[in-house]
Amino acid sequence: MSDTSILKIHNLHAKVADEDIEILHGVDLELKKGEIHAIMGPNGSGKSTLAKILAGHPGYEATDGEVTYQGEDLLEQEPDERSQNGVFFAFQYPVEIPGVSIANFLRTALQSRLGEDEELDLFEYQDQLLSNMELLDMDPSFAERPVNDGFSGGEKKRNEILQMAMLDPTLAIMDETDSGLDIDALQVVARGVNTLAERNPDMSVLIITHYQRLLQFIEPDHVHVMVKGKIVQSGGPEVAHALEAEGYEQYKVAEV
């Protein structure tokens, strides 16, 4: 683990694009190379807004502050540029793309990373896809299915993990990846993230979650608690354990 800063958020304020109500009231956060951070918070705390701002979702707007990713202004970049620069965003609700197979979808995504005159080597691509699926313990036939179309919640999340494996990000942001998953699916997802973090120890991961349970399977280096648009506590894994025992009530009381 080095001291290289990957993501630096300073005094970030943000709102929903077509509303005037501020949701984030000055968030500060720094992720270094290879670190796993978790942001926990109750419903409505703004943690998902933070994730969407980082991904460049058009429905959200930063109104103040800075976000620096690898020394560059992240907020200036379009969602596709962010992806090409190594940011991966795992969706809470992955979107269905009927008629497009996962294999075709990933091929297009990888092709878009190449220059205009470069063709993706299809044999290499196929090998890469199969080895990643093997690594994540997925059946090769999974890649032939249309993207998220008719998938169960667990399958959608597995698909996100497969994409993450293929796109091999510098920074992965997991937006409530654990929501709506039963314990088996949760373990599959956690195992996937751990496997990829092991494969690429330089990858930084930001996990956004409501529940502590995902963190039973993925051990974060840092845990932050977000309440009402601000980070109110930061610490090691013990913060998450305390949260499990005492819940979010303590923060609400403290604020009053």
Next chain:
Amino acid sequence: MPQNETIQDLGLDEYKYHFITEDEPVFRSGRGLNEKVVREISAQKEEPEWMLNFRLKALEIYNSKPMPTWGGDLSNLEDVLDEIYFYVRPQDKMEHSWDDVPPNIKETFERLGIPEAEQKILAGVGAQYESEMVYHSLKKEWDDKGVIFDSIEDGLKNHPELFREHFGTVIPSADNKFSAMNSAVWSGGSFVYIPKGVELDTPLQAYFRVNQEQMGQFERTLIIADEGSKAHYIEGCTAPVYSTESFHSGVIEIVVKPGAHFRYTTIQNWSTNMYNLVTQRAMVHENATMEWLDGNLGSKLTMKYPSTYLVGEGAHGSVLSIAYSGDGQHQDTGGKVIHAAPNTTSQIVSKSISKGTGRSTYRGLCQVHEGAVGSKSNVECDALLINDTSRTDTYPYIEIEEKKSNIGHEATVSKVGDEQLFYLMSRGMDEEEAMALIVRGFIEPIAKLLPLEYAVELNRLIELEMEGSVG
């Protein structure tokens, strides 16, 4: 295109036209449609008298029928028809020079990766063609099996009895105003006969027949699939067809005899000044199957509803269609299926994409005659809108006279969603790539039924069309 460039770029320069063909007199009918024109066409083709009479009768019918007031906007059509030549002898059309083809069309060919020889055919300027050799070897195979695949003119000359027995029986001249027009002035098209029990693995492709009659404005095609035969006919191409004409009205008649299986694939990509009004119909007998695969990408207005008459017990028909309407285009397409015998089944799947100010209309008819017990039909139409200015309409007509039948209809309209675009962009695709992928997925159920090279071209074309669709 600026007005002053039009004449030159479209190769319409009259003087040059005559100059090039100086040593070979050009036959060209006068403008507009009248009895003299019809007689001239028939005389030029050295037709038997019954055909001349057939044409003249059709002309009468044409003149007696009013312009349709439903479907697309035909209000300017009368003016167009007054200006066009109803007959230009085919070989003269070949005298266009490759240099006359507008650069934008050439560029599209390049980007589609179509070989130059093929480009020339598509642009209507080719004379010889590399795949002629392919055609010849296939032709020998077909000849050995007794398959006839000829121009419609040669069909009439060389197989007069077979021709006369079926011509005009599936689509009578009086069917509609444009079938009457075609019956009066038809020229070019194919005559196909598949003998009993013969199965062809290789599709019969209209562009293998190297003469540009296939590009005719009033093409007429007659296909007879005899008992137990199986074949696939492909007309057109996904590449843009460059035409100096602005009106196309074809008639396609197909007879599918008992137990036969026939598929007819059309991909039209006429230039966007074209009125494309086509009547296609198949008569399907006992336990036979007819499949229409219909792609409409080009033209200003297309009105085309491939029809299937299920006249024998156990007959099956399907129409699978894709329509793409870009700025200023209107695709008014769909399908008709008539269940006139017991236990007949049919399926219509229609998918349309409208972009910019494009408009796609699904217009379909499903009719079940009394006594057609146990018949089943399923209609599904899905429309995809790319922009807020795009439009789609659905007109499904269902007429059921038989209670013991089962008819289903389902329609969906979807707009390319912001969430879909964001999802794909967050994986690194730019907005246009994302849009193209969504559209490709939408048409996939139909594209996968096309021969590979057509599917590939169709996909590339959709990508080109999606450029500039955003922002």
